[in-house]
Amino acid sequence: MGRDQTNHGGPGFSRREFLKGSGAAVVAGAAATAAVDGPLEAQQPATKIISAGPHTITLHVNGEDQQVTVEPRVLLIDVLRNDLNLTGCKDVCDRSTCGACTVLIDGKPVYACTRFAIEVVGQKIVTAESLHSPEKTDDVVTAFCKHDAIQCGFCTPGFVSAVRGFCDQNPGATEDACRRALGGNICRCGTYDGVLKAAYDTAQIVQ
Amino acid sequence: MVERKIGWEPQGSHTLVGGEIQRVEGKVKASGQAKYTNDINTPGTLFAKLLTSPHAHAKLVLLNIEKANAVKGVKSVLAMAKVGDEIRYEGWPIVAIAAERPEFAEDGLRAIEIKFEPLPHFVDGSDLKGAIEADMTVDGQPLKLTKSMGKSGRGDVEVALREAKHVHRGTYGIQMITHMSMEPHGSHAAWDGENLNVALSTENVSGTSGQYVQPVGVEAMNVNVRCDFMGSGFGSKSTVDEWDVACAKLAKATGKPVRLMLSRTTEMQIGGNRPSAFATVTVACDAEGNVTVWDSHHWGSNGLQGLTVGLGVTPYVFQPKNRQSAATGIATNCSPERPWRAPHHPQACAYTQTALDDLAAKAGIDSLQFFKKNLDLTPLPHIYGPELEIAAKLMDWKGKWHPRGAGAGNGPVKRGVGVALHTWNGAANQSNVMLKVHSDGSVEVVTGSQDVGTGTRTCIAQVAADTFGVSMSAVKVSLGSNQFPKAGSSEGSATIGGVTGPVRRTAQQALWKILDLVAAKYTVDGATLIARHGRIWSGFKEVCTWKQAASLIGPMGMELYGGPVTEDEGLTNHQVGGVQMAEVAVDTETGVIRIVKLVAVQDAGMIVNRLLARSQVYSGLIMGIAYSLSEERIMDNKTGRFINANLNDYKLPRIGDIGDLVVEFYEPESEYKRGVIGLSEPPVISTGAAISNAVANAIGVRVPVLPLTPKRVLDALKGAKG
Secondary structure (H helix, E strand, O other): OOOOOOOOOOOOOOOOHHHHHOOEEEOOOHHHHHHHHOHHHOOOOOOOOOOOOOEEEEEOOEEEEEEEEEOOOOOOOHHHHHHHHOOOOOOOOOOOOOOOOEEEEEEEEEEEHHHHHHHHOOEEEEOOHHHHOOOEEEHHHHHHHOOOOOOOOHHHHHHHHHHHHHHOOOOOOHHHHHHHHOOOOOOOOHHHHHHHHHHHHHHHOOO | OOOOOOOOOOOOOOOOOOOOOOOOHHHHHHHHHHHHHHHOOOOOEEEEEEOOOOOOOOOEEEEEEEHHHHHHHHHEEEEEEOOOOOOOOOOOOOEEEEOHHHHHHHHHOOOOOEEEEEEEEEEEEOOHHHHHOOEEEEEOEEEOOEEEEEEEEEOOOHHHHHHHHHEEEEEEOOOOOOOOOOOOOOEEEEOOOOOEEEOOOOHHHOOOHHHHHHHHOOOOHHHHOOOOOOOOOOOOOOOOOHHHHHHHHHHHHHOEEEEEEHHHHHHHHOOOOOOEEEEEEEEEEEEOOOOOOOOEEEEOOOOOOHHHHOOOHOOOOOOEEEEEEEEEEEOOOOOOOOOOOOOHHHHHEEEEEEEEHHHHHHHOHHHHHHHOHHHHOOHHHHHHHHHHHHHHHHHHHHHHOOOOOOOOOOOOEEEEEEEEEEEEEOOOOOOOOOEEEEOOOOEEEEEEOOOOOOOHHHHHHHHHHHHOOOOOOHHEOOEOOOOOOOOOOOOOOHHHHHHHHHHHHHHHHHHHHHHHHHHHHHOOOOHHEEEEEEEEEEOEEEEEEEHHHHHOOOOOOOEEEEEOOOOOOOOOOEEEEEEEEEEEEEOOOOOOOEEEEEEEOOOOEOOOOHHHHHHHHHHHHHHHHHHOOOOOOOOOOOOEEEEOOOOOOOOOOHHHHOEEEEEOOOOOOOOOOOOOOOOOHHHHHHOOOOOOOOOOOHHHHOEEEEOOHHHHHHHHHHHHHH
């Protein structure tokens, strides 16, 4: 069956359907990631069983607490986009490969489509929207404009978030290091040359 | 005296036009605050998703949507096909569901009962013999898959072949690809009484409202189309598609706003299709390397329509005196063609200029010398000649070229260089603008055009600000609505010329009216006045500020309308030329190709914005790297499916794959004076041929089919060894 919203987990099984059908086994904090993605032994100690129905959770996004009510199967990307209207987090590939939904979670660039919303309760989530306001424009945004690392702009916020996170963690990074580190984002228009220059510039400012 | 003549200032005299100006919407785009169609979440918006066909050819024998209607959160289910329908390609839309949340729409899709009776399919556009022999039907009637697209030619190929010194015969090809727009096709539709308000991801804001009339049952005057930001289309987004119609119908049925964007897989399957082309070519030259013969037959597929690359671009740019070409189109069970950036040119360039490069090698002539020697066979030798000189210096062609496969070093990695050239019409589209000068000196420009990423807003603001001598921030540009003055579709690199021309003319006319008011008020000779740096000057003497000048208009402001440009105004023109050179490193053990350096030298008449123009050329080069090295719509003839219709397996270059990109504009006064000519399409055209030629130079054999995947490289090397 060809479904528009395809399930890619193999015949008759997907992570989303599994969690929906069985109730999600979730442990707090970082271990929740392991419960989903990690090796088998990490999945053993399920400390809390929650129902598949809607839950009210509080997410810390761009410096503010936000309450949302969602089922455990709902991904962070969908909560950001559909519940909080933070649509700079773009849904492009539907399989965690293009980086257009990159946000910062506790300072690290993460694809928002690889986290369930309920997993990131208690973590600090930063989206591209917070990097520009009438009062202040982040250096990454400024550098993207200077080097015209923007065309249609659809992949750009994800790239901006990735660059922000990378530069914070790698002050003074070389151009080669930027090139190696930013391979997680796809741009179709072909802005890579500008992105590379913008990333390098930003990394030098952080230094 | 300042001559009052519609047109651009002499080269070097503009203050903003031609400069490196950052895009006006840069910050809102970079920070994700720009709202694309895909992002519109007006209160109560429902999310719609599609059920599509997994089969390339099948009859729909069962469709029951009742259970989907009962699923929690599902608000409306719309059948887009009916039992008995013949599905003719994978991804064919069958049902659309609108629900309160995306996950509920998915639940609804799972509840649909559906059955197909698969029918024989054919999806391999490279297989001419298979297409001729295929036993296919449509609606039970026999269907012939191949059809002649005619022949063209002149001179006497047979005689010229007998007289030629060097003759080369080869087979070449370039595979089908898909547009892969980052923002998928789709829309957000909301009804307000009789009015249908649509946010549509489109390159054709002014031309789409009428397409809703018949299928939705609405009057054109009641359709409002908006597109503030567009997440790329490359030619694929100029129509209202069946899923957009479904979106409007679901909105009507539910009384709520509905957003329906294609999923990534469906987007790749049906959102765009660039035809494949495969060619057998015979080329010949005399002892000095003058090309005398072109003889080709090419075939390929653009999906259902059964066409391939046109004869009009075959052979590409070089037109030997004796030439003949024939083409055969193949109908395949793939979604229909949509124009892909410089339609048909990259393919024709690839099979033409790789064949010519092989002939150069056979004649033992340096490829660059060979191309230069034959420039009189092209329409633009006066452009290509100087461009090739510039490119050769930037590439250090002399230092890097070597006879095929004879580069230095004994290791497995071989380096080589290649060259190719291209042309594009790029004439301005038909666009109207409204320009308003307010009495406080601020300026508004309004047009029904769109900014698809090329910088339409910025270029308009630049031209208006430059003409009035004010800063960019004094100009507000509004576009992206069909309520604004009608403007042409953004296809064929027609937009920047299409909008800057009318803006310049209208701004000049407005300025002259204001200068006349200044002349009367300050009793100076109006013919001496110019507007610069926020002031009005008579020679070197300041007469008044721009704000004082604008205040003379009166409180109603001044509103002027400007119609489309014509080339005799000197604001725009058509036909540009560009050349590209590639340097590659090929690992002969793994077949992996690395781009070391690409050089692009491009003519585009008068450059409006150097920063954004350079971005267009980078963009062309990078999309060129994609279809040259890795990007391919892999159609599996056994299952009929596009087996890599996802971004894991549809290989696009990433930031580390692009090498050193060098962009140079060829803008001598002779070309500057022609005015603005489209730039977006040309730089994507010759990248494929240049890279393929560089690979042949590196490894000594031709890898005949693009993309040059490691397997194809290794196969070519193995074939050469026998």
